Amino acid sequence: MTRLPDPAALAAHYSRFAVAERLLLTGHSHQAWPDVAREGQVQAYDDAALAVDTKWERAFAKAEAVRSGVRALLGEADADVALGASTHELLVRLLSALDLQARPRLVTTDGEFHSARRQLDRLGEAGVEVVTVPAAPVTDLADRLAAQLDDRTAAVVVSSVMYETAHLVPGLDALARRAERHGVELVVDAYHHLGVAPLDLAETGLTGAWVLGGGYKYLQLGEGNCFLRVPGHAEGLRPLVTGWYAESGDLQPDPTDTSADTPAVAYARGAAAFAGASYDPTSHYRAAAVLDFFADQGLTPPVLRGVSLHQRGLLAAAVDDLDLPEDVLTRDRETPAAGFAGFLSLRSPYAARLSRGLAERGVHADSRGEHLRLGPAPYLRDDQLLAAVAALGEAALALH
Structure with missing residues (x-):
């Protein structure tokens, strides 16, 4: 089994992006840069x-x-x-x-x-x-x-x-x-x-x-x-x-x-x-x-895949636990986890409004048409991902 990196330890290398204090679900768009980038x-x-x-x-x-x-x-x-x-x-x-x-x-x-x-x-x-x-x-x-x-x-x-x-x-x-x-x-x-x-x-x-x-x-x-x-x-x-x-x-x-x-x-x-x-x-x-930083941290393709499967799975389960009506928010539950890449795509006629609602609650995400995209990254802790989904639940309740 692939050993996954400790996100808290990894986050220390992203101090200027303050990833430990921010809910950056932008992993599919613009991930944070490690300090060595500067x-x-x-x-x-x-x-x-x-x-x-x-x-x-x-x-x-x-x-x-x-x-x-x-x-x-x-x-x-x-x-x-x-x-x-x-x-x-x-x-x-x-x-x-x-x-x-x-x-x-x-x-x-x-x-x-x-x-x-x-x-x-x-x-x-x-x-x-x-x-x-x-x-x-x-x-x-x-x-x-x-x-x-x-x-x-x-x-x-x-x-x-x-x-x-x-x-x-x-x-x-x-x-x-x-x-x-x-x-x-x-x-x-x-x-x-x-x-x-x-x-x-x-x-x-x-x-x-x-x-x-x-x-x-x-x-x-x-x-x-x-x-x-x-x-x-x-x-x-x-x-x-x-x-x-x-x-x-x-x-x-x-x-x-x-x-x-x-x-x-x-x-x-x-x-x-x-x-x-x-x-x-x-x-x-x-x-x-x-x-070089990725190599030093052991962030190889198999390790990154392990991180992605864990984080996306956690997000998907947490979204399901919100038990929102399907005409508000749903997702593809037929495709197995291995059939997806790195982000969780949620389908909603209110995708843009939900993205704005997340931003108002300190969660960075985005939408493309009817798709709300939540993109985790290796430096995010599980509790941060769960907090982001809780904010999504609040944003959904505020739609009406």
Whole structure:
């Protein structure tokens, strides 16, 4: 049995966020940063002050530490990883590398986060055929997506965890096989997966997938720490949206080749072809410090999964004990606990009002449409979670 960390002892490392005194059920959105994150930001300033424009060698070492952290989370020691400030930035570069003239069709779900949803909607307005499959029920979502793939499809974009409901999407391995047969790129948004549930690409059959994610939520890395895991078969893709960092290193084609049919714009190989340009390296300093902290505290994917299952289970049981009418507040009680990721999604026509009622009672949570989301985190004690649910009961009674 996995030994879970003591949340009270862990909370001592988050003194500036005062997690021991606050009811921060924002674990699915913005987790608190450990104190070492601030030390990382200060180090970024000090390196700039010391080295000025030659700071980049130090900054690139921090970027490589972030890539190493991503590789560990994906269970893939040699994963080829591009970094970016946002998943949207990386998704746009990826989409711009696809031949949407030869394959003018994209497949996705109506449960994708806004960074993908809005961009795909806009591409649809511009003439790309975008097929949107209902995300519910999640049990056969992968099969329904697979049924939409054909030789005109450039890519299928799907989350491994639905951001409104916390449902883990089963069957992505079968979707990956169908995508490979049709030459379709499978793009998996794992933002709500990493840091709360293990995701080993080999074990889940996703070695051929593009994987998007970031550190703003469960990983506690803060803004500016997003990544794109690039599959091996992507060699030779040339993003139309490109930054000058993508011409560093071993270039393809060889820029000394002046034959008439050689493209003038050369790209680095692998994930480096999806690089951007000059950026604020402070985010990577902060992330490197937090990744080291997680390692020191033994916050591995299996441990974090154990914490999540315990905390989400405690919240769910406490909500059930409120015995609220289902037309006020209910939840999915059919899916087993293992079918959810890191937060508890409660369905209510009053979700926004309940979120405001919680805020008035000192509980930080949020809502998305009819879904009220309660996101625990490893530094929260059980009594804090129970206090938050008690506040939810008060907010529900105050609705009428």
